[in-house]
Amino acid sequence: MPKRPKFELLARSGYLARGVVFLLVAGLALLSGVAGGNADTKSAVSQLLEQPFGRVWVGLIGLGLLGFVAWRFAQALADSDGHGKDRKAIVIRMAMFGSAITYMSLAGYALSQAFSGIRGDGGSGEKGLAQWVMSQPFGSYIAMAIGAGFIIGGIVTSAKGVTRRFERYLNLPDSRRVLSMVCIYGLLARGFVFAITGLLFAYAGFTVDPDQAGSISDALSSLRQLPFGAVLYVLVAVGLAAFGIYNLVEARYRVVRGPLVIHPSAIKRSVLPLQGKPH
Secondary structure, three states, X not given: OOEOOOOHHHHHXXXXXXXXXXXXXXXXXXXXXXXXXXXXXXXXXXXXXXXXXXXXXXXXXXXXXXXXXXXXXXXXXXXXOOOOOOHHXXXXXXXXXXXXXXXXXXXXXXXXXXXXXXXOOOOOHHHHHHHHHHOOOOHHHHHHHHHHHHHHHHXXXXXXXXXXXXXXXXXOOOOOHHHHHHHHHHHXXXXXXXXXXHHHHHHHHHHOOHHHOOOHHHHHHHHOOOOOHHHHHHHHHHHHXXXXXXXXXXXXXXXXXXXXXXXXXXXXXXXXXXXXXXX
């Protein structure tokens, strides 16, 4: 019989780690509204490093995120969620592949901080990525394409919440519909921030100025410039906390299917009956 590898621990620990990171990001966002500072994933990791047993917690988050990376690769390359191979499925799986690369970078950052014990600057990785991209041939066009990818990712993430498509991958108890509402809110907020980040990245490519690219913190700051910006800022910051809770819900209730792996003994058993028979 086919045997599935045990991806569950990797996937669930990954969702748990990502949930903790976004809860920290949301907390930093709400605090930065009063005290200033950055509210992005690297800053969240750096802040956690300063807490008691900080290196241990950051190291565990780094390991958990590596599990999430492995799960994302299983989704993207081995189609663990069964999306298929049509055009829409390829777009979704490419987005998951991009997510794996993004969280691989964050996992590496967390583990480096845990082993060194030295707090990093928590700077925006988007600006560094923009600088590298624009140093390449046709870099500004590539940057605009990456920005468009972020925008599309934001729309897809929000649509996942609005259509409640995420529920098909969760075994949520019927009595806990409040969890679905929290998940929808979180996905809408995450998609909104994704789209703003994409706009900043595309604008950086358009102006050929990598400093225009921005992180979650920059996306949130841009909300303050809008009418009722303070209200929007709080709504989105709380929404990022809801996205963190959404990841904790996935850690508990997600349906996890790893790629099929055929055990060698199964192959041997399937071949034995054929031995000795004329061809």
